[in-house]
Amino acid sequence: MFSIGDFARLGRVSVRMLRHYDSIGLLRPAAVDPHSGYRYYTAEQLRRLNRVIALKELGLTLAQVQAILDDAVDVAELRGMLRLRRSQLEAQLAADTARLAGIEARLRMIETEGRMTTQDVVLKPIAPVRLAELSATAPSYQTEDIGPVIQPLYPELFRRLEAAGIRPSGPGIAWYAPAGEPGGEAVVVHAGVTVDVDPDPAAGVAVVDLPAVPAAATVIHHGPMDEAEQSMQVLARWIEENGYRADGFAREVYLDYCPDAPEKGVTELQLPVRHG
Numbered sequence: 001m002f003s004i005g006d007f008a009r010l011g012r013v014s015v016r017m018l019r020h021y022d023s024i025g026l027l028r029p030a031a032v033d034p035h036s037g038y039r040y041y042t043a044e045q046l047r048r049l050n051r052v053i054a055l056k057e058l059g060l061t062l063a064q065v066q067a068i069l070d071d072a073v074d075v076a077e078l079r080g081m082l083r084l085r086r087s088q089l090e091a092q093l094a095a096d097t098a099r100l101a102g103i104e105a106r107l108r109m110i111e112t113e114g115r116m117t118t119q120d121v122v123l124k125p126i127a128p129v130r131l132a133e134l135s136a137t138a139p140s141y142q143t144e145d146i147g148p149v150i151q152p153l154y155p156e157l158f159r160r161l162e163a164a165g166i167r168p169s170g171p172g173i174a175w176y177a178p179a180g181e182p183g184g185e186a187v188v189v190h191a192g193v194t195v196d197v198d199p200d201p202a203a204g205v206a207v208v209d210l211p212a213v214p215a216a217a218t219v220i221h222h223g224p225m226d227e228a229e230q231s232m233q234v235l236a237r238w239i240e241e242n243g244y245r246a247d248g249f250a251r252e253v254y255l256d257y258c259p260d261a262p263e264k265g266v267t268e269l270q271l272p273v274r275h276g
Contacts, residue, residue, distance in 0.1 A: 001030060001031060001041060001042055002041050002042070002043070003038065003039075003040060004018055004019070004029070004038070004039040004040070004041065007041035007045070007046075010043075010046065011046055011049045011053075013049065013053070018039070018041075019039075021052065021062075024062060024066070025066070026052060026062055026065065026066050026069075027045065027048055027049060027052060029041050030045060048069065051065075051069055051078060052065055054078060054081075054082055055078075055081070057082075057085065058081055058082070058085045059085070098144050098147075098148075099144070101226065120219050120234065121217055121218065121234065121235060121238040122217075122218050122219070123215060123218075123242075124215075124218060125213060125214055125215060126213035126216050126251070126270055126272075127212055128209060128210060128211055129173065129209070129210050130195055130196065130197075130207065130208070130209050130210075131173055131190075131192030131195065131207070131208055131209075132157070132161060132166060132168075132192060132193055132197070132203070132205045132206070132207050133157065133192030133193070133205060133206050133207075133208060134156060134160075134191050134205060134206070135153075135188055135189060135190045135191070135206070136149050136150075136153060136188075136189050137179050137186055137187070137188055137189070138150075138186065138187050138188075138189050139185065139186055140186065140187065141176065141185070141187050141249070143225075143226050143228075143229065146187075146189060147225070147226055149189045150174060150189050150191050153189070153191035154172065154191050154257075154259065155259070157191055157192075157193065158193075160203065160204040160205050161203070163204075164200070164202070164203035164204065164205070166195060166203060166205075167195075168193045168194055168195055169194050169196040170193070170194025170195075171193070171194055171253050171254050171255055172192065172193045172253075172254040172257050173192050173193070173194065173210070173252065173253050173254070174189065174190060174191055174192065174251070174254075175190045175192070175210065175249065175251045175252075176188065176190065176249035176250075177249070187249070190208075192208070195207065210251075213270070213272045215244075215272070215273050215274065216251075216270040216271055216272050216273060217235050217238055217239055217244065217270075217271045218268055218269060218270045218271070219231050219235055219238075219268070219269050220266065220268055220269075221266075221267045221268070221269055222265070222266055223262070223263050223265060224262035224263055224265060225252065225267065226262075228252075228267070231269055232250065232269065232271075235269065235271050239271075243275065243276050244273040244274065244275060244276060245273060245275070246271055246272070246273060247271075247272040247273055248272050249271075250269045250271040250272075251269075251270040251271075252267050252268075252269060252270075253267065253268040253269075253270060254267050255267060255268055
């Protein structure tokens with residue numbers, strides 16, 4: 001048998017924790033010296049300790065842990081519970097990572113305010129264009145909602161075009177439209193690329209004609225699209241200074257599409273405008 005100190009080291013827990021588990025009846029020592037009161041444990045008891053720690057990591061209270069263990073949860077059930085918790089933690093980590101990236105992007109935008117001026121904005125008409133595209137709905141137009149929706153669309157779009165033998169004739173263009181009820185935040189994300197073909201249902205992609213835009217405030221954005229807010233705010237200042245009003249969502253024309261190195265990307269933002 002092992003002393004409480006040795007058992008704590010073997011189980012990678014504290015002596016204080018083992019004493020607490022003993023006091024509440026969750027993990028009793030195998031033997032207690034009647035004269036010294038020293039607690040002793042067996043190697044077999046590491047199995048129960050492992051289950052206690054694992055169930056605690058699932059977010060259960062010690063009372064719930066004890067009830068589960070006393071009902072003899074088998075290895076398969078415990079494994080399933082742990083896998084579910086792992087999936088939950090992975091999803092939470094992904095969400096926190098995305099949130100951190102958004103904070104860092106916003107901080108960089110604040111730190112670089114003023115470096116890009118409205119002199120970089122060009123007002124011009126936009127010609128009609130034919131696109132092959134795939135679409136999906138995002139819960140909002142926020143960067144953190146758009147990114148996860150649009151990112152898988154382009155690889156799948158290019159895969160389908162290659163399978164259908166369709167070659168792009170120009171740059172990729174993403175455009176957006178409201179989804180659902182008027183006034184709602186959801187948007188339909190259209191991931192397209194310029195083509196010169198007729199619609200063909202067998203190709204597995206939609207072929208649409210985007211209409212001409214009489215006037216659009218445009219600016220060239222350098223870098224990843226999750227940092228495009230600064231360029232959009234430059235457009236906002238230009239629109240206000242020149243007496244225009246925004247007229248819908250901006251189109252994103254990927255002049256240099258770099259999926260493996262988004263920091264090298266070059267994108268023209270085209271925001272339709274009209275006189276206020």
